[in-house]
Amino acid sequence: MTFPVIKAAGYILVHAPNIMMEHGTTITMEKQNNPDSSYLQNIEKKVRDFDSAVKYPPNQVYIGNLTPEDLRRIPQPWYDNLLGQDRQGKYGEIIPESEFYAAMKIADSFQLVELEEGFAARIKNALAAKNIYSEKQLALFDRSSSRDHIKDLVSSGTAEGLYDGDQLVGCVRRAHESDPNLSAHVIFENLVAKASGVLAVKSLLGKNRLNPDDIDYIIETSEEAVGDMNQRGGGNLAKAIGEVAECMNATGIDMRGFCAGPAHGILTAAALVQAGIFKNVVVMAGGSSAKLGMNSRDHVAKGMPVLEDMVGGYAVLVGENDGKNPVIRTDIVGKHKISSGSSPQAVIQAIVVDPLEKNGLKITDVDVYAPELQNPEITAPAGAGDVPLANYKMIGAMAVKLGEITRDKLNDFTSQHGVTGFAPTQGHIPSGVPLLGYIRDSVRDGKMQRAMIIGKGSLFLGRMTDLFDGVSFIIEANPGVVETGGIGDAEEFKQEIRNMLADAIQELARSVAGR
Numbered sequence: 001m002t003f004p005v006i007k008a009a010g011y012i013l014v015h016a017p018n019i020m021m022e023h024g025t026t027i028t029m030e031k032q033n034n035p036d037s038s039y040l041q042n043i044e045k046k047v048r049d050f051d052s053a054v055k056y057p058p059n060q061v062y063i064g065n066l067t068p069e070d071l072r073r074i075p076q077p078w079y080d081n082l083l084g085q086d087r088q089g090k091y092g093e094i095i096p097e098s099e100f101y102a103a104m105k106i107a108d109s110f111q112l113v114e115l116e117e118g119f120a121a122r123i124k125n126a127l128a129a130k131n132i133y134s135e136k137q138l139a140l141f142d143r144s145s146s147r148d149h150i151k152d153l154v155s156s157g158t159a160e161g162l163y164d165g166d167q168l169v170g171c172v173r174r175a176h177e178s179d180p181n182l183s184a185h186v187i188f189e190n191l192v193a194k195a196s197g198v199l200a201v202k203s204l205l206g207k208n209r210l211n212p213d214d215i216d217y218i219i220e221t222s223e224e225a226v227g228d229m230n231q232r233g234g235g236n237l238a239k240a241i242g243e244v245a246e247c248m249n250a251t252g253i254d255m256r257g258f259c260a261g262p263a264h265g266i267l268t269a270a271a272l273v274q275a276g277i278f279k280n281v282v283v284m285a286g287g288s289s290a291k292l293g294m295n296s297r298d299h300v301a302k303g304m305p306v307l308e309d310m311v312g313g314y315a316v317l318v319g320e321n322d323g324k325n326p327v328i329r330t331d332i333v334g335k336h337k338i339s340s341g342s343s344p345q346a347v348i349q350a351i352v353v354d355p356l357e358k359n360g361l362k363i364t365d366v367d368v369y370a371p372e373l374q375n376p377e378i379t380a381p382a383g384a385g386d387v388p389l390a391n392y393k394m395i396g397a398m399a400v401k402l403g404e405i406t407r408d409k410l411n412d413f414t415s416q417h418g419v420t421g422f423a424p425t426q427g428h429i430p431s432g433v434p435l436l437g438y439i440r441d442s443v444r445d446g447k448m449q450r451a452m453i454i455g456k457g458s459l460f461l462g463r464m465t466d467l468f469d470g471v472s473f474i475i476e477a478n479p480g481v482v483e484t485g486g487i488g489d490a491e492e493f494k495q496e497i498r499n500m501l502a503d504a505i506q507e508l509a510r511s512v513a514g515r
Contacts, residue, residue, distance in 0.1 A: 001330075002482060003327035003328055004273035004327065005324075006440050006475060007317040007318065010201070010206075011092035011200065011437065012095060012196065013062055013311070014095045014199070015094060017309045018165070020293045020309050021047070022161065023192075023290065023292065024296070025294070027296065039300055039301070055082035055083050056082060057074050057082070064092065064438070066085070079305050092200075098126075099123065101164075101169065102123045102127055107195040107241075111143075112173045112174075113172050113191065114150055115141065115162070115170040117144040117147075119170065121141070124141035124142075132206065147168065150168060181227060181228050189224065190226050192289040196312070196313040197284055201242070201315045202245055203313075215242070215247040215250045215281075216250055216251075217251060217278040218238040218241065218242045218252030218284065219284070220237045221254075222261070223288060224237065224288070233256070239252050258461060258469065260431060260470055261428045263432055263453055263454070266473065267471060269283045270330050281319070282315055284313070287426045291308070293308050295381065298382040307378045308378055312423065312434075314434065324444070329476055334350060336468060336470035342467065342468040344390075349398065350470065351470040351471060353398050363395060363396075364404050367448045367450050368451045370419070370435040371388060371431075372388060372431055372456060373388050374387045374425050378425050387421060431456065439475055443475065443477050449477050450474060454470065456468070
């Protein structure tokens with residue numbers, strides 16, 4: 001069987017302090033329900049500047065300047081041990097909020113984003129120097145608005161403001177006067193997802209020197225619902241993102257599964273490639289403005305900087321087997337069945353233990369597991385603990401139960417088969433995929449043989465079911481031999497059938513002639 005491969009990965013982080021203050025759900029609900037709270041009075045003093053966000057060690061791991069092993073050696077709290085690293089990394093980039101407003105403008109297809117004249121001119125010059133946008137895209141900044149006009153739109157409630165510090169530099173207008181699904185707030189939220197998704201795809205293409213024309217299909221796996229009052233989640237962000245990222249030969253679809261969405265998306269991409277339907281499939285997602293500052297109340301209460309000020313994005317290229325890149329073992333797939341149960345042990349049994357046992361593998365045969373990779377410095381102060389470590393302990397406990405390791409080796413298991421969490425708490429973003437760039441490089445360099453990506457989702461959040469969700473898949477070193485005869489070798493199979501038919505016809509002709 002010829003397996004598809006992970007060809008490349010790209011990541012972005014956007015430092016978004018003003019978006020957090022204006023659109024983070026925790027903060028906006030507090031403004032609405034308790035506007036005089038001490039939390040709101042103190043939070044602005046705890047908002048980070050861009051330089052601090054860039055030098056924050058977990059963010060440097062996310063874009064590839066540090067490895068998870070490096071992070072483990074850095075003393076905590078990491079926000080007190082900043083590093084002199086760059087905003088550009090091996091896998092991606094950390095982007096300032098002002099440049100992100102420009103990305104939102106470029107991602108806007110209906111002229112709903114308006115930028116103030118002076119800001120538009122400054123940001124156009126900055127982007128022109130980076131050489132990542134076309135002349136047509138840069139020309140969009142020539143259409144700007146006066147500050148008074150933007151102020152009137154925001155004060156009237158028909159637009160959401162774009163702020164640079166305390167300066168109003170633009171706005172996002174509503175797309176319909178009465179449709180709540182096209183309100184300024186929802187359009188803003190969807191443009192954040194779209195623009196960060198575009199930046200993630202551009203990072204994938206640019207960092208790996210890929211031709212956008214080679215992309216056949218895009219699967220978008222964020223948690224945003226794009227539509228109007230007649231179809232609230234109709235989509236299609238995938239195609240909208242592909243258009244702005246100039247993947248002109250691609251089509252695509254949105255795939256939703258809460259935090260498990262990316263894993264479902266990569267499995268789907270692998271199936272499409274292995275079946276021979278598409279050759280190069282990008283699986284990607286932008287981030288969520290609503291999730292910014294989710295745990296900020298606890299950060300402020302403990303005197304910490306507010307660490308949930310980063311919008312995340314990722315993009316992964318799944319392609320045909322090239323004999324080099326690590327393969328996705330589509331025959332070793334874990335799934336949380338409807339009947340699996342929702343206890344932590346039941347979930348790990350279904351999506352980790354069962355697929356391994358079915359294929360004659362032990363838990364210890366997997367070098368590294370990539371479950372939910374949330375930065376514990378964000379979650380622990382809020383009482384959620386170290387989420388990755390909890391997952392590793394549960395997987396290790398199952399190994400103890402199966403007799404693969406002794407109980408006294410449990411801590412060794414978590415350090416040998418796990419990594420320190422480093423991803424922003426953006427729902428779907430931490431769910432396994434942030435480690436794919438690191439896994440791909442480690443496998444190609446011979447430092448790792450096998451890894452498991454674990455996607456888990458909370459379906460009960462939609463109030464349509466109280467079920468949990470989860471899927472997993474194995475990534476392995478490429479044996480270096482591209483096998484033939486699999487379902488992915490459609491043209492060779494067809495040619496073999498043609499040859500067999502031709503031989504049969506010739507044999508029949510000889511038989512008739514001999515009578």
